[in-house]
Structures are given as C-alpha cells and as structure tokens.
Amino acid sequence: MDMVFDGHNDLLLRLWRERQEGGNPLQDFIKGTSAGHIDAPRAKRGGLAGGLCAIYIPSPHDFSLKEPDADGHYATPLDPPLDRHSSLDIALGMAALAHQLEQAGGWLLCRSTSEIRAAMAEGVFAAVLHMEGCEAIDADLDALDVFYAAGLRSLGPVWSRNNIFGHGVPFAYPSSPDTGPGLTDAGVALVKACNKLGILIDLAHITEKGFWDVARISDQPLIASHSNVHALTPVARNLTDRQLDAIRESRGLVGLNYAVTMLRADGRDNPDTPLSDMVRHLDRLVERVGIDCVALGSDFDGATIPNAIADAAGNQRLLLTLRDHGYDQDALDKICRENWLRVLASAWHE
Structure with missing residues (x-):
C-alpha cells in the first residue's frame, strides 16, 4: 500500500462542529x-x-x-469579511482540538519532516497544523507567533473571501482567477514573517494578483495545496498555465484537489465523476510542472469528492488507477508524499 501525505483537509472544522453539537469528536x-x-x-x-x-x-x-444556470455557469458571491475576535475564538478551539487529539493518542502534531517520517513509520497519523484564511491573525502578527508556538507550520493568507491580508477568488465557473486585487500591506508583512519563521505559504484560494505578489516577495517555493488545471476546468480556483510555469520554476508544488467542481470539464458539483477526470488533471500537471512538483491535496471533509473514492478509505483506488495508467513506483512515491516532504523541508528551513 502506498502511504500518502495529503496537502489539505478540513477535518478540524468537522470535529469542531461536532463538538459544538455536543458530540465526542476525539473518540469518533x-x-x-x-x-x-x-x-x-x-x-x-x-x-x-x-x-x-x-x-x-x-x-x-x-x-x-450558487445554483448553476442552464449552461452550468455560476458565480457565487464572496462572503463578507469576518470579525477577528470571533474568528480567533474558533481558531483557538480548533487548535485545542488538534492538541487534545495528540494527547489522546489519535495523531502526532508534527513540526518537522523528520517528525512526519517518524509518525508514518510508527503507523500514527502525522498531522501538520495549517490555517486556511488568516481571519484569526491580527495586523501586528502577534497571534501568528502564538499559533506558531502551538505548532502552526502552514497557512493560506486568504480563503475565498477578503481579509486584512488580501483578496480571495470566488467560486465561479467559468472564471479567470484574476478577480480582484492582491496582497495588502499587511499581507506583504505576513508573507515576510512566514518566510522568517518558517511557515509554508499556500496560494490555493488567492487571486491571481495575490499569487504574483507572493511570487515576487517570498523566498519559498510556490505552493498551491489543493488546486487543479484551469485549462481543463475553468473555475476561478484553478491555476492558469502561467501560474503553473511559475510553480515549476520555483520548484514548488501543486496538490491535486479531489473536489469534483474543480475536476469536471462542466464544473458541476456531481459526485458521479470518474477517476479518469482526476488522471486527466494529474497528467496535465505532470506535463506542465514536472513529476517533482505534483502531489495530492484531497480537500477531504471540505468538498464533494468522487463516489469512486468516497472517503479516506478509498484513497488507494486513485493510486491503483494511476499505476494502471503507467505511473511507476518512483513517480507514485513522489506524488504520494516525497514532493510534499521536499517543499515542507524547504519552507521550514530544514
């Protein structure tokens, strides 16, 4: 069985919601x-x-x-910006869940690639704390230092809404990712602080202008943890060929997103999506950025994924399909984990 280190999931959101409803997310x-x-x-x-x-x-x-029209087109308005104080409360709740899961023996929170490899060797889930959209972070970045001390090692400055650091792309089909401004002055300071601390910067939800702002400022490889190919599925969240070329030139990484809206040629939210659509995107990514810059970024617990995979237990079905398609063991090792470990080591100054 091929071991996978995956670039993105929303498990903590699901567990946090379960706790809000009176459940027992740790035991679940x-x-x-x-x-x-x-x-x-x-x-x-x-x-x-x-x-x-x-x-x-x-x-x-x-x-x-937003419901698509007769042609399958839709343009979901951006959510309004969020209040920072309530966002901080929620972020602390999710960070606490991550630490409580570690204390309960559910996983290990990892801060280095050696810790990731050790956890995988022990058969314990190797979790890395990421922040998707920095609504909980203040402009002075004091909270960034606190979350770093708590294990935060990756962040996306924005989700698909705007905040004090920058602008996000909407969920829209068909649409260019060039939908608005890029980083603010606070966003520039955030990128520089992440470079200094050793926090990976994720460009998955940022506008195209924001992407180029980070490319100009950051000393890290360019990373889009859960995005696909705009030329194949023209949603705003997918990457243009020019963006893919920049990722290749920086020796960065694109994590293949399992979200069906970002895989299907028609952009529909339809779980009856064949694995061949995933292979089609992965083939094009390999062709454009090279086998060393492609990995997986499932978006488990955050999107509709193909019925053929269904959940984490079905992950190997994709890998068997890739093997049958002609990807050899060396290529699969890179796609499954080695490419992620390489870029994490670079961002973390290892």
Whole structure:
C-alpha cells in the first residue's frame, strides 16, 4: 500500500462542529465514525498517513455554491469579511482540538519532516497544523507567533473571501482567477514573517494578483495545496498555465484537489465523476510542472469528492488507477508524499 501525505483537509472544522453539537469528536476520530471523510481507521485502510489539517473559520451562514444556470455557469458571491475576535475564538478551539487529539493518542502534531517520517513509520497519523484564511491573525502578527508556538507550520493568507491580508477568488465557473486585487500591506508583512519563521505559504484560494505578489516577495517555493488545471476546468480556483510555469520554476508544488467542481470539464458539483477526470488533471500537471512538483491535496471533509473514492478509505483506488495508467513506483512515491516532504523541508528551513 502506498502511504500518502495529503496537502489539505478540513477535518478540524468537522470535529469542531461536532463538538459544538455536543458530540465526542476525539473518540469518533480514534475509533471511527460514518461522518465525513477522515477518521483514524479509515485513514489507515486507505494509506492516508498524514496531512495538512486546516484551521478554517466557517461562514456565519450556510455557505453553498450558487445554483448553476442552464449552461452550468455560476458565480457565487464572496462572503463578507469576518470579525477577528470571533474568528480567533474558533481558531483557538480548533487548535485545542488538534492538541487534545495528540494527547489522546489519535495523531502526532508534527513540526518537522523528520517528525512526519517518524509518525508514518510508527503507523500514527502525522498531522501538520495549517490555517486556511488568516481571519484569526491580527495586523501586528502577534497571534501568528502564538499559533506558531502551538505548532502552526502552514497557512493560506486568504480563503475565498477578503481579509486584512488580501483578496480571495470566488467560486465561479467559468472564471479567470484574476478577480480582484492582491496582497495588502499587511499581507506583504505576513508573507515576510512566514518566510522568517518558517511557515509554508499556500496560494490555493488567492487571486491571481495575490499569487504574483507572493511570487515576487517570498523566498519559498510556490505552493498551491489543493488546486487543479484551469485549462481543463475553468473555475476561478484553478491555476492558469502561467501560474503553473511559475510553480515549476520555483520548484514548488501543486496538490491535486479531489473536489469534483474543480475536476469536471462542466464544473458541476456531481459526485458521479470518474477517476479518469482526476488522471486527466494529474497528467496535465505532470506535463506542465514536472513529476517533482505534483502531489495530492484531497480537500477531504471540505468538498464533494468522487463516489469512486468516497472517503479516506478509498484513497488507494486513485493510486491503483494511476499505476494502471503507467505511473511507476518512483513517480507514485513522489506524488504520494516525497514532493510534499521536499517543499515542507524547504519552507521550514530544514
């Protein structure tokens, strides 16, 4: 079985919501549940050995994609910016859950690639704390230092909404990612602080202008943890060929997103999506950026994924399909984990 280190999931959001509803998320993760995509037993069955686990502040209302028109086109308005203080409360709650899971023996919170490899060797889920959208961080970046001390090692300055650091792309099809301004002055300071501390910067939800701002300022490889190919599925969240070329030139990484809206040629939110659509995007990524710059970024617990995978336990079905398609073991090792470990080591100054 191929061990996978995955670039993005929203497990902490799911567990946090479960706790808000009076559930027992720690035991559900450790012993298993039918909810969502990831728990420890299903991860083990599917070879999901670890990943970047997002602290993400949900919208105060039920967010959903706007219904497409007869041609399948849609343009979901950006959510309004969030209040920082309530966002900080939620972010601390999710960070606490991550530490409580470690204390309960559910996973290991990793701050280095050697810790990731050690956890995988022990058969324990290797979790890396990520922040998807920095609504919980103040402009003075005091909270950034606190979250770093708590284990934060990766962040995306924005989700698909605007904040004090920059602008996010909407969920829209068809649409260019060039939908608005880029980084603010506070966003520039955030990028520089992440470079100094050794926090990976994720460009998955940022506008194209923001992407180029980070490319100009950052000394890290360019990373889009869960994005696909705009030329194949022209949603605003996918990457243009020019962006992919910049990722290749920086020896960065693109994590293949399992979200069906970002895989299908028609952009529809339809789980009856064949694995061949995933292979099509991965082939084009390899062609454009090279085998050393492609990995996986499932978006488990954050998106509709193909029924053929269903949840973490079905992860190996994609890898078997890639093997049958002609990817050899060396290529699969890179896609499954080695490329992620390389770029993490670079961002973390190892």
